[in-house]
Amino acid sequence: MSIEFHIDARRGLARAGRLITPHCEIETPVFMPVGTGATVKGLPQDILEELGVQILLGNTYHLYLRPGVDVVRRFGGLHGFMAWSRAILTDSGGFQVFSLNELRKVTEEGVTFRSHLDGSSHFFTPETAIAAQIGLGADIIMAFDECTEYPADRARARASMELTLRWAARGKKYFEAHKHEAPWRFAAESARNTQSLFGIVQGGMDLELRKESAERTIEIDFPGYAIGGLSVGEPRERTREVVEATLQYLPKDKPRYLMGVGTPEEIVEYSNLGIDMMDCVLPTRAARHGLLFTSEGRISIKQARYTEDEEALDRNCACPVCRRYSRAYLRHLYTANEVLAQVLNTLHNLSFYLDTMRRVRHSIPLGEESHFISDVWSRPKP
């Protein structure tokens, strides 16, 4: 066994479930904080635990370049290397290879790209991307896909989708032959002792292609499916349309992962459509720019209006930042370029995302629509 997925309650298309991985039981729908380089920027692991994070996302592209897969494998994988005992998911590196490398060269075999760190040349194939992810040892790993650019015409979107399908089959074959090689130190004794490989649906913004991609990816057979290639510049209504259409063709009894999405409003919206897993750099990246999410709207903490504001950042939030510090102090830290600004801002934003997901999940068995959040967000700012 690698993972189990149980659906505990439904309301319309939404599902409240439990995803049981080798390292942690995860309540879904779940938001996965992004820990690009084996760290969620600015936060020690014990704070992530206190926030209730059950699964983190790591980026294979970044970890492959630094510190390198061999180093991480020697520590028993990312779990050992970063001292994190709960679940981890790694992406395949595909998205970064395409988004960070203008000089990439794609062939049937794989992608040649240059490191954004030192310009050195590297080659990823569907097999080496899986091998790297086995070395990193995440609970859930992802097939190597081509993230279709936006906009793309139909011929281009089809060709890209077909390539992703051929790569998915190659990746699956490699994974089946090597899936017992995860470097977990407790792997031998565990009942769930292998990683899980998820497939990724592509097809650009074309609903027919999305349907075909979903059906043919399911034929290859994975324990979970992701929807990739969204949030690449398309209008938000288009994203929703593609997600809604694609979900119809995905198995109801397996976890569904929407990659790289989104705002607090969007994670609520997509949970309501039946998405089980999401990740996004938004809460952590926005924190670094002083953009904070609250139950009463977004706050740009650098604004002069907060100079003497004694209020908590979010009066409805029970996170350690809102319990202790004033907006004035957070503004001071940000404008003085203090590192603590990043630490506290990230802590609050992640807490807000995780709390939002908990509220959505707990509302599903109650049969209530999850409109409570968008209702609140429509209020004017305090």
Place this chain on the structure above:
Amino acid sequence: MSIEFHIDARRGLARAGRLITPHCEIETPVFMPVGTGATVKGLPQDILEELGVQILLGNTYHLYLRPGVDVVRRFGGLHGFMAWSRAILTDSGGFQVFSLNELRKVTEEGVTFRSHLDGSSHFFTPETAIAAQIGLGADIIMAFDECTEYPADRARARASMELTLRWAARGKKYFEAHKHEAPWRFAAESARNTQSLFGIVQGGMDLELRKESAERTIEIDFPGYAIGGLSVGEPRERTREVVEATLQYLPKDKPRYLMGVGTPEEIVEYSNLGIDMMDCVLPTRAARHGLLFTSEGRISIKQARYTEDEEALDRNCACPVCRRYSRAYLRHLYTANEVLAQVLNTLHNLSFYLDTMRRVRHSIPLGEESHFISDVWSRPKP
């Protein structure tokens, strides 16, 4: 009452005491972490509490420029502004005015200087420096002194010392007239409801001048005395000589504060000479440069030798960093320029300093010489 100082045990010149301030009872000898801009760079206040920090140092110069004394006063002083309920000491701004401002202009009245932030012109006097510190509301505040440059000839050192003495008398007079104006919200109910103003001994490297400065500062009468103007470029033996000489002339029943010193070895050494309070940016600044203090010597964590090092940073340290993370992980964070590197490195270095001071303090009633640490430090690196 402002402060009480009790000496519980002595061993040779060393004293183990308790300094009771309005906000916290402090075990001495004590190392005070530097929180320049109302934050110990990178660490949330709850971590400082967990480390056992009883008193923090704030820099008046920096806080005066940003966020400004009026803002801080409105929050009930630094305690309210930075949400820190234990003790705080502020320096007078004198050291920064002299060290950060090449264009300063000193007159009998005070110092004109330019902000290192925006070049704006400001004027500090012995009175305004106290007024600012009353607004910031620290438990212990410092007289405005001229930190004599090194090297200085005897005439220059004497003139500078005489100026500091005249300024000390002016500052004391201003303080006595305004000492009930601290913005503490609980001040009215507290038995110890005023701040304490400490005097500062100057005199350059001249032992005669140091004696005279001590005697004449004591005549002005303060509840505690600092030794200033050291660690300004002089050889370390000279520092020790001046400290030893000056301590002879300071009252035995009042706290003695050595400003801006030093390495772990030095804080042990000066504790053994009878110093009760010290502060230094070294543990926090070194952390930002990846220089870590351990019981087995200094470690530059960026070195390639730590790339795959599974050991804790310091096997004799029980801090949260040493309990959880490997040297390899800390090296990865540092070389990848991750913010978490600063957080964890600072956490460890401060823990090491505080732990060192605790060991020194606890050894004093036992009558043991505090050589345990220098013995260990003379070992080769692991």
